[in-house]
Amino acid sequence: MATLTLKQDKAASGKQTLEQRRATHAWAKAKAGIAQHQKDYVNDAKGLPALIMNSGLMQVMAFLHGKGGRHEVLASHLRDWLQQAQGTPPDFEAFMQHLLNAQPTEFQAITAEAFAWLRWLRQMAPAAAREV
Amino acid sequence: MFEQQAALFLYAVSPVHMGAGSATGLIDNPIQRERHTNHPSFAGSGIKGAIRHAFAQLGGEKDLIKRLFGPDSGSDELHAGAVSFGDAQLLAFPIRSLKQGYVYASCPQALARAQRLLNLVGVKTQWTIPLPEEGHCRLANPALMSGDNKLHLEAFEYQVHVDPVLPELSSALAGLALPDQPEYGFFREKLKTDLVLLSDTDFAYFSENATLVEPHVRINEKTGTADDGGLFYTENLPPESLLIAPLMASQSRSGKEDKLEAVDVMMKMHNILDGRLLQMGGDATTGRGLVLAKLVGG
Numbered sequence: 311m312a313t314l315t316l317k318q319d320k321a322a323s324g325k326q327t328l329e330q331r332r333a334t335h336a337w338a339k340a341k342a343g344i345a346q347h348q349k350d351y352v353n354d355a356k357g358l359p360a361l362i363m364n365s366g367l368m369q370v371m372a373f374l375h376g377k378g379g380r381h382e383v384l385a386s387h388l389r390d391w392l393q394q395a396q397g398t399p400p401d402f403e404a405f406m407q408h409l410l411n412a413q414p415t416e417f418q419a420i421t422a423e424a425f426a427w428l429r430w431l432r433q434m435a436p437a438a439a440r441e442v
Numbered sequence: 443m444f445e446q447q448a449a450l451f452l453y454a455v456s457p458v459h460m461g462a463g464s465a466t467g468l469i470d471n472p473i474q475r476e477r478h479t480n481h482p483s484f485a486g487s488g489i490k491g492a493i494r495h496a497f498a499q500l501g502g503e504k505d506l507i508k509r510l511f512g513p514d515s516g517s518d519e520l521h522a523g524a525v526s527f528g529d530a531q532l533l534a535f536p537i538r539s540l541k542q543g544y545v546y547a548s549c550p551q552a553l554a555r556a557q558r559l560l561n562l563v564g565v566k567t568q569w570t571i572p573l574p575e576e577g578h579c580r581l582a583n584p585a586l587m588s589g590d591n592k593l594h595l596e597a598f599e600y601q602v603h604v605d606p607v608l609p610e611l612s613s614a615l616a617g618l619a620l621p622d623q624p625e626y627g628f629f630r631e632k633l634k635t636d637l638v639l640l641s642d643t644d645f646a647y648f649s650e651n652a653t654l655v656e657p658h659v660r661i662n663e664k665t666g667t668a669d670d671g672g673l674f675y676t677e678n679l680p681p682e683s684l685l686i687a688p689l690m691a692s693q694s695r696s697g698k699e700d701k702l703e704a705v706d707v708m709m710k711m712h713n714i715l716d717g718r719l720l721q722m723g724g725d726a727t728t729g730r731g732l733v734l735a736k737l738v739g740g
Contacts, residue, residue: 353673359468360655360675366597414598415577418647425651429468 328395329426335394336430339387340438347380348439354384355435359428367421368409375402391427396420444526444690445704447563448740450715451619452484452530452685452722453629456732457654457678460484460723469655470674476531479551481649482679484530484722489687492722492731493527493715500714509694509702510710524694524707530687531555533619534637535649536680540594541586544682545638547595549645550574553611556686563688565618565739569611572639580605580639582612593638596652600640612637618738619684621717626734629682654678678730689737708740 326334343351362370374385386400393400398408398420409417460483462474476483494511498504508514512523533556534546553571560567572580579593579600586593586602593600616633620626640648660672691707702710715735723731 356470356673357657357675360657363468363651363653363655368597413577414600414644417598418644421651422647425468429466432468433466 332427333430335391336434340434344439350380352435352439355431395423444692446691446708446740448689449560449563449565449738450687450689451736453734454679454681454683455734456681457730458723459678459725459730460488469677471676473677473679481532486527486529490527492720500718502714509696509699521695524692526690528688530685533686534684536682537595537648540588542636545636546633547638547640549640549642551642559688563739570607572605574639574641576641576643580608582608583635621736654680712737
């Protein structure tokens with residue numbers, strides 16, 4: 311049975327499921343972001359999925375990089391996760407180069423992964439803000 | 443027992459927010475979606491409620507409301523209504539295109555489900571549904587292509603196969619789904635020429651990630667600027683989306699008033715729904731939820 315195998319694997323290697331890894335990573339980044347930028351980080355995290363849905367991942371990453379400061383902090387958190395989950399480069403220019411050369415299916419997979427992680431960050435950020 | 447069946451086409455002419463309540467997803471106020479496809483959908487109860495609410499205004503006789511839709515909630519009367527609205531499923535979804543503004547995208551899964559529904563309610567269709575691969579698309583209108591056999595939808599590029607049988611399907615669909623009046627001629631034509639078939643996977647991506655998401659804030663009366671903590675994001679189904687729902691009718695069952703036969707019940711639905719503008723879902727006072735109805739069969 312698939313679930314049984316998964317359990318054994320987890321016990322044997324101490325590995326988390328992908329969803330658990332997203333949550334763990336988002337929690338750590340939310341805490342770091344809030345330590346630096348407090349409430350602004352929460353609002354930016356809440357708005358980021360809508361921005362990507364409306365404008366596309368590359369445009370939004372360029373926009374955040376262009377604005378710099380806390381926006382670049384948030385963008386770097388997302389790029390850091392995408393490096394772990396999709397193997398994209400963590401720094402801005404190489405990340406953009408990678409997307410520029412990506413096939414549509416890969417581009418969509420990266421965007422979908424960004425949303426999957428942001429789903430967590432969106433909930434973790436307000437929760438982490440209360441902890442401070 | 444429902445003796446009469448028909449298919450109700452719903453064409454969004456404004457953004458539509460059939461809300462799914464607040465959720466812990468990417469958006470604060472998401473729209474309703476089917477569990478297994480994650481395509482946007484309208485719950486049958488929401489459609490029925492909207493039509494019941496508008497029944498008299500659409501030209502229906504007020505004293506028929508209980509017989510057709512069932513007694514008011516909390517009423518002592520106990521009888522079922524004579525019409526049944528099923529959930530509306532997504533048939534075509536508008537996607538921004540480099541050429542021709544936007545296309546009506548669909549996929550084999552959505553078309554096959556619509557065809558099944560139409561055949562089940564007695565509207566016989568014999569569509570040949572092409573099966574595009576991932577990253578590829580089928581279309582009929584070469585004017586949609588840019589460069590070298592490519593279609594550009596939002597940020598994505600698809601390899602085009604011009605499909606000679608697609609117009610047969612899209613013409614049949616456009617004829618069924620949109621009212622005959624000349625003012626809808628442009629959209630009937632566009633649905634005929636600019637229907638693009640994507641793979642189920644590619645279509646699912648857009649139907650999930652290419653809806654209309656708007657930020658909303660609360661304005662502080664004193665300062666005239668956005669209030670703290672009032673920011674939320676609302677999702678809408680974009681205008682030009684097309685959905686299809688089953689509609690069934692039985693004889694009326696109130697036991698008191700004159701009985702209406704199923705044929706009469708269906709006739710009344712035709713009279714109030716066909717080619718009419720309905721308002722469905724939330725945010726009605728900000729222009730949301732305008733849907734054009736077309737009833738086929740029955």
